[in-house]
Each structure stands twice: as C-alpha cells, then as structure tokens.
Amino acid sequence: MADTGGMVENRGIQRWLTHMGLMIGVAFIFFPIWLAFVASTVEQQEIVRPPMPLLPGDQFVDNYARALTAGVNAPVMRMLFNSAIMALGIAFGKIAISLLSAFAIVYFRFPGRHLFFWLIFLTLMLPVEVRIVPTYEVVARFGMLNSYPGLILPLVASATATFLFRQFFLTVPDELAEAARVDGARPMRFFIDILLPMSRTNIAALFVILFIYGWNQYLWPLLITTDPSMNTVVMGIKQMFPSGDDTADWPVIMATALLAMLPPVVIVIAMQRLFIRGLVDSEK
Amino acid sequence: MEKRVTFKGIWLPFVLVMPQIVITAVFFFYPAGQAIWQSLFIPDPFGLSMQYVGLGNFTFLLGDPFYRASFVTTAVFSTLVTLVSMGVALYLAVLADRLIKSSGTYRTLLIWPYAVAPAVAGVLWLFMFNTRVGVVAWYLGQLGYDWNHVLNDGEAMGLVVVASAWGRISYNFLFFLAGLQAIPRSLIESAAIEGARFWTRFRTIVFPLLSPMTFFLLVVNVVYAFFETFGVIHTITSGGPQQATTILVYKVFSDGFVGQDLGSSAAQSVILLFVVSILTIIQFKYIERRVHY
Numbered sequence: 158m159a160d161t162g163g164m165v166e167n168r169g170i171q172r173w174l175t176h177m178g179l180m181i182g183v184a185f186i187f188f189p190i191w192l193a194f195v196a197s198t199v200e201q202q203e204i205v206r207p208p209m210p211l212l213p214g215d216q217f218v219d220n221y222a223r224a225l226t227a228g229v230n231a232p233v234m235r236m237l238f239n240s241a242i243m244a245l246g247i248a249f250g251k252i253a254i255s256l257l258s259a260f261a262i263v264y265f266r267f268p269g270r271h272l273f274f275w276l277i278f279l280t281l282m283l284p285v286e287v288r289i290v291p292t293y294e295v296v297a298r299f300g301m302l303n304s305y306p307g308l309i310l311p312l313v314a315s316a317t318a319t320f321l322f323r324q325f326f327l328t329v330p331d332e333l334a335e336a337a338r339v340d341g342a343r344p345m346r347f348f349i350d351i352l353l354p355m356s357r358t359n360i361a362a363l364f365v366i367l368f369i370y371g372w373n374q375y376l377w378p379l380l381i382t383t384d385p386s387m388n389t390v391v392m393g394i395k396q397m398f399p400s401g402d403d404t405a406d407w408p409v410i411m412a413t414a415l416l417a418m419l420p421p422v423v424i425v426i427a428m429q430r431l432f433i434r435g436l437v438d439s440e441k
Numbered sequence: 442m443e444k445r446v447t448f449k450g451i452w453l454p455f456v457l458v459m460p461q462i463v464i465t466a467v468f469f470f471y472p473a474g475q476a477i478w479q480s481l482f483i484p485d486p487f488g489l490s491m492q493y494v495g496l497g498n499f500t501f502l503l504g505d506p507f508y509r510a511s512f513v514t515t516a517v518f519s520t521l522v523t524l525v526s527m528g529v530a531l532y533l534a535v536l537a538d539r540l541i542k543s544s545g546t547y548r549t550l551l552i553w554p555y556a557v558a559p560a561v562a563g564v565l566w567l568f569m570f571n572t573r574v575g576v577v578a579w580y581l582g583q584l585g586y587d588w589n590h591v592l593n594d595g596e597a598m599g600l601v602v603v604a605s606a607w608g609r610i611s612y613n614f615l616f617f618l619a620g621l622q623a624i625p626r627s628l629i630e631s632a633a634i635e636g637a638r639f640w641t642r643f644r645t646i647v648f649p650l651l652s653p654m655t656f657f658l659l660v661v662n663v664v665y666a667f668f669e670t671f672g673v674i675h676t677i678t679s680g681g682p683q684q685a686t687t688i689l690v691y692k693v694f695s696d697g698f699v700g701q702d703l704g705s706s707a708a709q710s711v712i713l714l715f716v717v718s719i720l721t722i723i724q725f726k727y728i729e730r731r732v733h734y
Contacts, residue, residue, distance in 0.1 A: 175536050176543075182533040183550045186610065189565040192576060196568065207579040258461040265454035266447055273458050280469045281721055284668050287690070287713040290697040290706050291472035291479065311468040314461055327444065334446040344448040373558035375672035380698065391558045395676050407574060414564050421556035429549065433615060436555075 190415075197221070197412035204407045216408065224412040229397040230385035233413050239308075239382075240372055240389040241420070246309035247371030248364050251318045256356070259322035260348050264334065281316040285377055293380050303384045312377060317439050318363055325359050326352065362435035365428050369421045390417040473714065479707035498708035507684060508692070508709075515688040518602060519666035526606035527658055530613030535643070537614075538621040548618060555611040559604075560672030566604035567677045590678065594685035597678045601686050604677060605670045613658055620654040621647070660724045667716070689713055 192211075196204055199214035224233045261267070262274055285292065292311050301307030329352065337347040353360075378392040388396060394413050398405050425432050480498050482491040502508045533551060537544040554562070569577040570590060578588040590596040624647060632642045648655075671690050674680060680687035680695060687695065693713065697706030 172540070175539050178536045179533060179540075179547050182529065182536075182610075183547070185529075186551060186554055186607070189562075189569060189607070192569060193565050204574050207574055208576050209574065211576075254461040254464065257457040261454035261457035263444055264448050265450060267451045267454045270454070273462060276465060276470070277461060280465055283469050283473055283714070284717060287668075287693070287710050287717060288469070288472040288476050289694060290703060290710065291475035292468060293698075294475070295467060295472055310464060314464040314469060319461065331444065331446040334444070334448070338446065338448070344450065344453060347448075369556050373556075373560075375558060375560040375675070376694065379675070391560050391672070394564050395560065404573075407568070410564070411568065414561050418557045418561050421558075422553045425553050425556040426549065429552070432552075436612070436615065437619070 190418075193411045193414055196407055197415055199408060201404075201406065201408055205404055220408040220412045221416070224409045224416065228393075228413070229406060229409065231388055231393065233390060233393075233416055235386055236388050236390040236393045236413075237416060237420075239305075239387060240391065240417075242305050243308045243374065243378070243389055244368050244371035244420075246305065247312050247374075248367035250309060250313040251315045251367050252360055252363060254313065255315060255318035255322055256353070256360075259319050259326055260352065262319075263323055263326040264344065264347075277314075277316050277319050279316075280314055285312060289376065289380060296381055302381050303387045307381050308374075308378055308387075308389070309371075312371065312374065315367075318367070321359065321363060321438055322356065325356060329355060358431075358434070359438070361428075362431045362438060364435075365424055365432045366435040366439050368424060372421050476707045476710040476714070479703055480711045483704045494704070498704045499712075502705060502708055502712070510684060511687050511689055511692045514598075514684070514686065515667065518598065518605075518670075518686070518688050519663050521598075521602040522605045522609065522666040522670065523659060523662040525602060526609035527613050527655070527662060529606070530610045531617050531655075533610070534614050534617035534621055535647075537618055544618065544622075548615070551614050552611040554608045555615075557608050558672060559608060559670055560676050562604050562608040563601075563673040563676030566600060566607070566673075570600055590682075592682055594682055597682055597686050601670070601673050601677050605666065605673045609662065609665060613662070616654060616658055617651070620651050624650050657724075660720060664717075664720050664724075667713075667720075689716075 192209075195211060195213050196209060197220050198217040199210060200216055203209055203214065226232050226234065228236070258273070258277065262270055296302060296307045296311060299307075301310070333351055334347060337351060342350075372389075373391055374389065375392050378389045379395075382388050382392070385393070385396070390413065394410060394417060397410050397413065479491075481493060481495060483494050483498070484491050533547075537547045537551075540547070557565075567575075569575050570588060572578055572589050572591055575588075581588045588596060590600045628646060629642060632646055637645070667688070668690055670688070671694070674686055674688060674691050675694075678686045680691050689709065690713065693706050693709045696702045696709065700706075
C-alpha cells in the first residue's frame with residue numbers, strides 16, 4: 158500500500174506542502190492549549206500587563222497547588238472529585254441499565270416489549286437541554302439538588318446505549334442461547350457467563366464515550382449545584398470569574414481549565430482505538 | 442430482526458427493563474409532559490396560580506421580535522459552526538489521507554480536542570480574546586484593529602463560532618479520514634493515470650463518494666451546534682452583546698431560570714422538542730438508507 162502512494166503526486170515538494178498544511182492545522186488546534194499552559198505557569202502580573210509571555214514561567218507548582226487546594230470558590234481537587242463521581246456514575250449507570258433492558262428486549266417475548274422499545278427510542282429526541290425547567294423541578298421535589306444522584310440520574314437513561322447492545326446481542330449466534338437452555342442454565346446465568354464476557358469490547362468502547370460525555374456536562378450541573386462544594390470542574394471554571402470589574406485570577410483559572418480537560422484527553426489518547434470504535438458505534 | 446431462540450418468563454424481563462423505564466418515565470417523559478402542559482399556561486407573578494392561555498404562549502413567541510431574532514441567530518450560528526468545523530476537518534483529512542505512513546500520527550495529534558468540554562473551549566478562547574489581557578486581542582490592537590467582542594455583535598458571533606468549531610474539528614476529521622481511507626486507492630490511481638489532476642479527482646470521484654458521510658456529519662453537527670454549544674456561549678458571551686449570540690437553547694435557559702418566565706420557557710422547550718424530532722427523523726431516514734444499501 159505504502160508504495161503505490163507514490164503514483165499519485167507524492168513527490169518531495171508535494172509531500173512537504175502536505176506536511177506544512179497539516180502542521181498549520183495542528184498548530185491551530187494546539188495554540189489555545191499552549192497559551193493556557195503558559196498562563197498557568199506565570200504570575201498574575203505577567204498576564205494583566207499584556208502582552209503575556211509566550212513561553213512558560215516558573216510558577217507551575219505554585220499555581221497548580223493553589224488551584225488544587227484552594228481554588229476560588231472551592232478547591233479544584235474537590236471539583237475534580239465531583240466530576241469523577243458524576244462521569245463514572247453516568248457511564249456505569251447507562252451501561253448497566255442499557256445492558257439489562259437490551260437483554261430483556263432481545264432475549265424474551267413478553268407483553269409490552271414493543272411499547273418499552275419505543276418508549277426508550279423516544280428518549281433520543283429529548284436532550285436535557287430542551288426540558289431543563291421541568292426536569293429541574295422533578296429533581297428539586299425529590300430533594301436531589303446539590304447531590305450526586307441529582308447530577309447522575311437524569312442523564313442516565315440512554316437510548317443510544319440500549320440500541321448499541323441490542324444490535325450486538327442480535328449478532329450473537331443463537332446456538333449459544335440454545336446450548337445454555339439445553340444445559341438448563343437460567344437466563345441470568347447465560348447473561349453473566351456468556352453475554353457479558355462477549356460484550357467486553359463494546360462495553361469498554363462505550364465507556365470511553367460515556368465517561369467523556371458525563372465529565373463534560375455543563376448546563377445540568379450549572380442548574381442543580383448551587384453549593385460550590387458540589388460543583389463539577391467543567392462548570393466550576395466559569396464560577397471562578399469575579400462578577401463586576403475585578404480582575405480574574407487567570408493563572409489559577411487556566412490551571413483549572415487544563416486540569417478539567419486532562420482526564421478525558423488522557424483517556425482519548427490512551428484508548429484511541431476503543432475511543433474511535435465507541436464513537437463510530439454510538440453514531441450508528 | 443428477531444431472535445429465534447428466546448428464554449421463557451414474563452416477570453424477569455419485566456424486572457430487567459424496569460430500571461431504564463422508571464428513569465425514563467421520571468426524568469424524560471414526565472418533564473417533557475410538564476413542558477407541554479406548562480406551555481399552555483401563564484403563571485401569575487407570585488407563582489401561586491396558573492392561567493390557561495391555550496396556544497397564547499406560542500402565538501406570543503412567534504410574534505416576539507426577540508424570539509424571532511434568536512431563531513435567526515441560531516440559524517446563522519449553526520450554519521457557520523457546521524461549515525467551519527466540517528471545512529477545516531475535510532481539508533485536514535484530505536491532506537492526512539495523502540500521507541499514508543504518518544496519517545496515524547496526525548490523527549493522534551488532531552483528535553484529542555473531542556475530549557475538551559465546550560465550556561472549557563469557551564474559557565480558552567475567551568482568554569485569547571479577552572479585551573484586557575487577551576494575547577490575540579492585544580496583537581490585533583497593535584495592528585490597529587480594536588477587538589471588542591463585548592460590544593461588537595459580529596466579533597462576539599465570530600468568537601463563539603470559532604470556539605465551538607475548534608473542538609468539533611477532531612470529530613469531523615476522524616469521520617472524514619475514515620471515509621477517505623475507505624475509497625479504493627486503485628480508483629484514484631487509475632484517474633491519475635488518465636491524467637486527472639488533484640482537483641478534478643477530488644470533484645469527480647472523492648467528494649461524490651464522501652457525500653453520504655458528509656450528509657451524516659451535516660446533521661450531527663447541526664444537532665451539536667443547536668444543543669451542545671451552550672457551554673461555549675455561557676462562558677464567552679452569556680448571550681450578548683444584547684441578544685446577538687442568544688441561540689434558542691440559551692434563551693430557554695435565560696428566560697426560564699434567569700427571567701423566571703416559565704410559560705414562555707416551556708413553550709420554547711416544546712418548539713425545540715419539535716426541532717430535535719425533525720433532526721432525529723432526518724438522521725434515521727439516512728441511517729435506514731445506509732443500512733439497506
């Protein structure tokens with residue numbers, strides 16, 4: 158394959174121009190992150206008197222320590238912890254309830270099966286952004302404001318994950334269920350011993366996507382966490398800007414922005430193949 | 442498609458679907474129903490009683506110049522975000538596709554912004570263009586251009602569009618690159634041998650073969666621009682200056698939570714519900730077609 162590329166205008170200068178074009182794109186993508194990183198390593202004075210330096214300073218440890226332990230309204234450590242609970246809760250919750258309901262819908266014939274299928278299907282059309290006020294009221298009535306269940310539960314139902322597992326279960330050979338039945342295995346044994354292990358890769362791929370989805374939620378935590386110690390890090394950054402004319406603590410805010418993107422970015426890069434698979438799967 | 446072999450039992454499957462059904466009912470259908478119900482009422486200023494107004498909230502909204510302006514803003518915003526993010530992504534994917542050996546490296550370098558939350562992207566871009574400390578704003582000032590997205594409508598729109606598109610390039614790049622790599626190389630090569638130059642090949646062979654992918658991305662990106670860019674707008678402009686960057690989702694939030702105008706906010710939710718349904722149906726029509734071929 159690599160050799161045949163040569164036939165299609167892949168001479169020296171062409172290659173060089175192609176690399177150039179891509180490097181410009183890469184630079185465009187990296188530039189905002191680079192600036193944020195520089196800002197997180199210098200002192201406030203260097204930023205408020207523009208132009209700020211374009212190379213890192215020596216305040217890295219100081220700024221990050223200040224962000225993690227003190228922050229502005231709440232220590233960033235605390236917000237990172239909240240984000241982790243929310244992202245893990247959403248990812249595991251969605252996967253668990255979707256596996257169960259997909260198993261029921263594919264492997265059983267029971268009254269209401271089609272109705273349930275369509276009820277789940279309809280949720281595709283109800284992103285949280287379009288039903289914020291009434292959903293907020295429900296959560297408030299349950300007393301779940303400023304709580305982990307309040308952050309997690311309304312985002313846990315997912316048609317996408319259910320469909321994904323349904324599609325996958327349908328491709329599992331019938332012989333396996335047949336054999337399990339002949340052996341007298343109960344349905345849940347079949348589910349745990351055979352179906353779950355077979356779904357490993359699908360679960361992992363979906364987990365990557367759902368973790369990022371949960372971690373990056375903004376509007377929902379913004380509505381229901383009024384207590385700074387329950388803020389997630391992604392929504393907490395905006396709260397660090399002072400109201401009015403005071404100058405923002407840019408080094409700490411930029412350190413927080415980088416800390417907020419670190420976990421999902423590391424996951425995407427470290428699990429690139431699972432990530433791509435999950436992305437393609439969940440759009441099918 | 443149905444399974445031939447199934448298990449017996451009525452209670453077990455019922456119990457298995459219950460967690461999802463209960464959560465869906467409590468957090469999806471009930472609130473959606475409430476939104477529809479509330480959209481027919483106007484609460485009094487003290488929130489003590491509700492007055493039934495029928496479709497009054499809707500007729501008011503459709504006649505409201507601010508709401509109509511928000512529709513136009515959303516259309517402009519989502520068109521620009523979609524064009525910029527897909528355009529840049531296609532350009533980069535075409536380049537990466539030509540470098541067979543190093544396309545994987547570039548993919549790694551380009552895909553990670555997918556993981557950056559829109560709200561974080563918003564803060565990063567706000568920092569660069571901040572009127573007091575922003576580096577880019579400062580250098581623009583040196584060049585004689587007085588950047589101020591806090592006051593200038595066009596600059597505010599430009600900034601939220603670029604910040605929203607920036608994080609989205611990686612997603613589109615990934616799909617475009619996969620689409621390009623699925624095109625048989627022999628096809629391109631035979632065209633090259635016939636003397637077709639790069640642009641001709643792109644126009645007559647590559648782009649037509651990519652068109653199903655392009656259509657799919659178009660819908661997905663419009664959905665993204667409509668609903669998921671809330672964080673960008675909230676961090677950078679808060680819908681301003683005046684209402685220049687108030688997209689529909691932002692208006693549901695600002696009328697419902699900031700303005701406490703529940704009837705209007707609910708009616709806006711219902712209208713958005715309608716918009717999402719149409720987008721979802723389009724998406725499904727497309728997927729159905731792809732599956733049949």
